[in-house]
Amino acid sequence: MIKKLISIFTAFAFMLILCSFITSNLSDEKKQDNKIQGKIVYNKKKHNVVLSWPAFGTSGNYVITKAGSRLASDFIALGSTSKLTFTDNKPNADKYENYYKVTRNDIALIISLENQIFGDNMYFYDRKYEKAETARNEINSQFGAIGLGGSNGEFTTKRQAYYFKANIKGQTYDSGGSGSASSATANSIELGFYSHIGGLGKVPSDVKLGSIFTRPHLSGGANATCTFWRSVENVAVMRDFAWTVSQSTSARRMSIESTSKYISDIGDTNFWGSGGFIADTHYTSTRPDWGGQQQWYTRNAVFPSGSGAMGGSYNMVWQGCVNPPQADDANSPIPVTPIIREKPFLFIDNDGEYKVFVPAWQKDRVGVSWSATDMGKGKIQDLLMDWYVAKEGDTDVEINNALKAGKNIFFTPGHYALNAPIQVNKKDAILLGAGIASVTLEPTEKNTWGCIFADDKDGIIIAGLLMDSFNSTTYQVRIGDEGANADHSADPILLTDITCRVGGVQSKNIQIQTSMQINSNNVVGDHFWLWRADHGSQKGGDVRWARDRCKNGLIVVGDDVTLYALFAEHYQEYEVLWLGERGRTFFFQNEPPYDAPNQASWSSQDGRVDGYAAFKVANTVKEHHSIGMGSYAVFTGNGGIVNKKNGFEIPNSPNVKL
Structure with a gap:
């Protein structure tokens, strides 16, 4: 056992050193030249499509062809014109299955309703018109072309989402293959940084993929501790799901028909990762192996029968799961999820229109929220009627005006630069991001408040967003103003x-x-990563300690707050400070800061206590309950001269329990 602990610590320390050297080319990135943009107008009454475009090319007519999807192989000729407009009086019945290519002098412009609505960072695939391998080949080519597979992708501003339309007539998106997902023979989709896969069916089995793999870029592929920022939801995986990741990675609402392992089989050393999240997922035939993960949170998953361990070093929480591992030093099965609302998601309804499904609140839930034929309980909203679809380049003014007009906001993948916070000021308002959309506080003197401020209103949902701050601010996200006291128990905030x-x-x-x-x-x-970065594109050490200042990751003032899968790391004082009553946390992962330069700069309680507790429940709190709590201290940047006395601090009260 002692040898094993030494081995784990040595590997972990080596991982920290590797992470500290990662660099980025973010500051050198330049926006692409403006692309030629066409316009498409669909007339439902006449059932025709009118195209228009700006002049391009030098001579000759514009040639118009059409296909049912962007990557279809059978674009057919419709005609040619010298004008900057064209009318198709016989479009395909489904208005979204009309992709037009306007060509002149070897310059081609693709025009479609989907691109016009969702912009250039969302990619749609349609098995009705495309080969099974088409989507995989394109996603993998992007993975290599824009640097999302290595360290250069870690801090890029590029964002992308890949959406799959429902399979038809028994077809799938699986082009075949064999072996574990990381092998060349598996023909897997490789998902990189800031990328999202989403199924557009009603239930996961409507979109069947072959195999999905995430490729770590450290230690020759053996180290997944910096494999962040990617997500997948509402699909079925037929052959293998090798989700080799750490923080800020989300896998939701999935059917996994077969899986070999969670940690990759590339590299030449033992594999390790630093946590992740999966929820509302059904493993139909194989129990997964989390071997190599230090910690992991799994919620409302269904596993085949069995009770043995499924890997993991020391903090594995299984909540509301069917057939979880038995409890031991590493595994904490929790029978039910006391209150939960699943994340909203985009889909195509029976009428062919894009909708958003907003799941209902559920109490004391066990297992998944859906069945093979039923979406589950919830409400359906029409995307074009009820939502504002934000695209990269939209400002805080445009987004806030849409919220004031009563619209919810669907953030397509992108990097949203704000000069003022997004103000969520109405009941049941929803902010939903795709492709790890980033809401970025830009360095202007006017913006001193934060990225998102939500008022103290019932039913607000904020989902799928990454908040960056390039400017000093009070908060990045604030939920309710100071002094908020409304009772939201009938319709909580998610x-x-x-x-x-x-x-x-x-x-x-x-x-x-x-x-x-x-x-x-x-x-x-339901799943946070609050991260004061321990590595990045700028110099670290003492310089980082003085440059990237943030006291607390999370302060909870409200009562009856419930958190699942809370990751908080490297803040300079109490990383989580809990002031409210009857709080609950199910799973907590923490590392203290690496870069405290000396003990005097990192001591709490007026210098009497070395370091700061990772999780502090205030002395005034009378009732609190948390389970599956982990904090591990590895001090690599200060020569061992800094110590930490307490991992957790709570009042001595019978109803405050960790």
């Missing part, structure tokens, strides 16, 4: 798949008080 990032990319000094402050009561958080 925060899901939220990342707050401090540092890592900006070069100027910033001072942030708190990444997230929850002032409202009855808030449910």
Whole structure:
């Protein structure tokens, strides 16, 4: 056992050193030249399509062809014109199955409703018109072409989402293959940084993929501790799901028909990762192996029968799961999920229109929220009627005006630069991001408040967003104003798949008080990563300690706040400070800061206590309950001269329990 612990610590320390040397080319990135943009108007009454475009090329007519999807192999000729407009009086019955190519002098412009609605960073695949391997080949080519497979992708501003339309007539998106997902013979989709896979069916089995693989870029592929920022939801995986990841990675609403392992089989050393999240997922035939993961949170999953361990070093939480591992030093099975609302998602309804499904609240749930034929309980909203579809380049003014007009916001993949916070100011408002969309606080003197401010209103949902700060601010996310006291128990506030990032990319000094402050009561958080960056494109060590300032990752003031899968790391004072009553946390992962230069700069309680506790429940709190709590200290940047006395601090009260 002692040898094993030494081995784990040595490998972990080596991982920290590797992460500290990662560099990025973010500051050198330049926006692409503006692309030629066409326009498409669909007339439902006449059932025709009118195209228009700006002049391009030098001579000759514009040639128009059409196919049912962007990557279809059978574009057919419709005609040619010298004008800058063209009318198709016989479009395909489904308006979204009309992709037009306008060509002149070897320059081709693709025009479609989907591109016009969702922009250039969302890619749609349609098995009705495309070969099974088409989507895989394109996704993998992007993975290599834009640097998303290595360290250069870690802090890129590029964002992308890949959406698959429902299979038809028994077809799948699986082009065949064999072996574990990381092998060349498996023909897997490789998902890189800031990428998302989504199924557009009603249930996961409507979209069947072959195999999905995430490729770690450290230690020859053996080290997944910096494999961040990617997600997948609402699909079935037929052959292998090798989800080799760490923080800020989300796998939701999936049917996994076969899986070999979670940790990859590439590289020449033992594999290890540093945590992740999976929820609302059914493993139909094989129990997965989390071997190599230090910690992991799994919620409302269904596994084949069996009770043995499924890997993991020391903190594995299984909540509301069917057939979880038995309890032991590493595994904490929790029978039910006391209150949960699943993340909303985009899909295509029976009428051919894009909709958003907003799942209902459920209490004391076990297992998944859906069945093979039923979406589950919830409400359906029409995307074009009820939502504002934001695209990269939209400002805080445009987004806030849409919210004031009563629209919810669907953030297509992109890097949203704000000069003022997004103000969520109405009941049941929803912010939903795709492709790890980033809401970025830009360095202007006017923006001193934060990225997102939500009022103290019932039913607000904020999901799938990464908050960056390139400027000093009070908060990055604030839920409820100071003094909020409304009772939201009948319709709680939901925060899901939220990342707050401090540092890592900006070069100027910033001072942030708190990444997230929850002032409202009855808030449910479902998967956070609150991260003061321990590595990035800028110099670390003492310079980082002074440049990237942030005291707290999370302050909870509201009562009856429930959090699932809370990851918080490297903040400079208490990483989580809990002031509200009847709080609950199910799973907590923490590392203290690496870069405290000396003990005097990192001591709590007026210098009497070395370091700061990772999780502090205030002395005034009378009732609190948390389970599956982990904090591990590895001090690599200060020569061992800095110590930490307490991992957790709670009042001595019978109803406060960790």
